[in-house]
Amino acid sequence: MERLKKPSEERRSMSYFPTRILLATDGSEDTLAATRAAVDLAGRTGSELHVVHVFEFIPVREYAGVALRMRSPMELEEEAQRTLEQEVEDIEEIGGVVADARMRLGSPAGQILSAAREIEAGLIVMGRRNLGDMKRLFSGSISEKVLRHAECPVLTLRGVEDAWPPARVVISDDFSVNAREAGELAASIGSLYGAEGLLVHVYLSPSEDALRSDPRLSEHDLEQIEADLRDRTGDLERILGGRVGVELVQGRGVAGEIARSPIEATRDVKGATLISVGRREFGKLRRMRAGSVSTEIARVAAGPVLVCPHS
Numbered sequence: 193m194e195r196l197k198k199p200s201e202e203r204r205s206m207s208y209f210p211t212r213i214l215l216a217t218d219g220s221e222d223t224l225a226a227t228r229a230a231v232d233l234a235g236r237t238g239s240e241l242h243v244v245h246v247f248e249f250i251p252v253r254e255y256a257g258v259a260l261r262m263r264s265p266m267e268l269e270e271e272a273q274r275t276l277e278q279e280v281e282d283i284e285e286i287g288g289v290v291a292d293a294r295m296r297l298g299s300p301a302g303q304i305l306s307a308a309r310e311i312e313a314g315l316i317v318m319g320r321r322n323l324g325d326m327k328r329l330f331s332g333s334i335s336e337k338v339l340r341h342a343e344c345p346v347l348t349l350r351g352v353e354d355a356w357p358p359a360r361v362v363i364s365d366d367f368s369v370n371a372r373e374a375g376e377l378a379a380s381i382g383s384l385y386g387a388e389g390l391l392v393h394v395y396l397s398p399s400e401d402a403l404r405s406d407p408r409l410s411e412h413d414l415e416q417i418e419a420d421l422r423d424r425t426g427d428l429e430r431i432l433g434g435r436v437g438v439e440l441v442q443g444r445g446v447a448g449e450i451a452r453s454p455i456e457a458t459r460d461v462k463g464a465t466l467i468s469v470g471r472r473e474f475g476k477l478r479r480m481r482a483g484s485v486s487t488e489i490a491r492v493a494a495g496p497v498l499v500c501p502h503s
Contacts, residue, residue, distance in 0.1 A: 209233075209380050210314015210344070212240045212291075216304045219245070219275040223319035225355035227279070229347065229496065230317040231288035232357065236384050240291040242311050243279060246303040247272035247295070269297070301337035313344055315377075320348035320490060320497070336487055339471065339499050345377055349496045357385040358496060359463030361432070364392050364470075364489070365424060371470030374500035375424070378468035379431040381498070387466070389436035391425055393417060414440070468498040 215230040217223040234241040247268050272295050280293050292311070296303035308316050320335045335348045349355050361382035363375040375391070382389060395417055417440065425436045471486045486499045 209237045209377065210239060212242060212311055212313045213315045213317060214242045214244060214304070214308050214311060214313040216244050216246070216300075216307075216316060216318040216338070217279050218300075218319075219279060220319070220351070222351040225349040225351050225496075226317050226319045226347075227283065228286070229349055229356040231283055231286055233315075233317070233381065233384075234289070235287060239314075241283070241288060242291055242307075242313065243276070243283070243293040244304060244307040245272055245276040245279065245293075245295050246300040247297060248300060265297075269295075300334045301341070304334075304338055305341055305343075308342065308344060315344060316342055316346045318346070318348055320350050336490065339486060339490055340484070342499075342501055345374065345498060345500045347496060347498050348490055350494065355464055355496060357464065358382060358387050358466035359385070360465040361387050361389045362392060362465055362467045363389065363428065363436075364394075364467065364485070365421070366393070366470065367420060367424075368470050368472065370472070370500045371468075372424070374468040374470045374498055375428055376431055377500065378466055378498050379428045379436075381466060383431060383433045386434070387432070388434060389428060389432045390439060391421060391428065391436050392439045392441065393421055394441045465495040466498060467493050467495065468500070471499050471501050 213230055213234050215227060217227060230241060233239065276293055276295050280290050283290055294307060296307060304316065304318070307313075316338060318335055318338065320333075335346075339346050339348065358381065361378045363371075363378055365371045365375055379389060381387075395413070418438075421438050421440075425438060428436045467489055469486045469489055472484070486497075490497045490499065
């Protein structure tokens with residue numbers, strides 16, 4: 193792994209940044225970008241860096257009619273221990289300091305969430321794999337499960353070139369508390385790298401019946417939204433240390449459509465773009481019908497995605 197550049201001696205005040213970072217790693221290429229980001233953030237902010245590696249014992253006796261030798265739990269544990277030790281060595285080679293490294297057995301998502309609670313992590317950093325629709329349907333994505341249930345913000349990255357650091361921060365804001373917290377944390381991260389900022393708000397157009405009863409409804413709503421966004425940008429600019437642009441987009445409320453707007457805002461930017469979004473709490477039925485905006489963004493975004501849970 194290439195050695196990361198050391199941060200400037202003169203650090204910014206990071207009142208919005210957590211003091212403990214949990215890096216979840218499995219030793220694959222998909223977590224390489226996550227490792228670099230976690231080490232870089234910990235070094236620049238003085239946060240503690242904790243590492244967790246989870247292995248799962250799933251007995252497989254045959255595949256396509258061919259008998260396979262089952263690897264014992266002891267063999268898997270030894271391999272997991274070697275992987276964890278190698279990860280710690282790689283982190284130290286690029287200038288990182290590991291406060292604690294732990295190995296866990298069990299469901300990966302559940303064990304990552306458990307480790308985060310144990311150390312009272314303020315941020316989970318992990319890789320994000322690009323699973324096909326069928327594979328996601330049957331096995332699910334570990335990162336999506338963590339995003340859905342984490343009690344602290346989660347930063348996910350794909351294992352692609354130039355995944356870090358962010359040159360731009362796109363903040364998806366729906367005026368919720370968790371979206372505001374996600375935006376403030378994203379702006380704090382962006383301030384470390386001199387990133388530019390963009391605030392994106394997707395508003396739902398009034399129904400035709402409502403507009404017929406009061407044609408001024410749409411105009412009044414937009415004026416109020418613009419006033420609220422000006423207040424948001426002022427706070428974000430103070431944290432980011434630079435100007436934050438604003439983009440208003442009309443949508444119909446479908447998760448995929450709303451998620452597309454902040455992603456489209458990243459198309460023409462050179463370098464990585466960090467997208468931040470708040471996670472809303474929906475029941476299972478509503479999530480199945482409407483989908484989750486934060487999950488949809490994490491699925492299709494090329495760059496890093498920061499998701500904050502419901503407060």
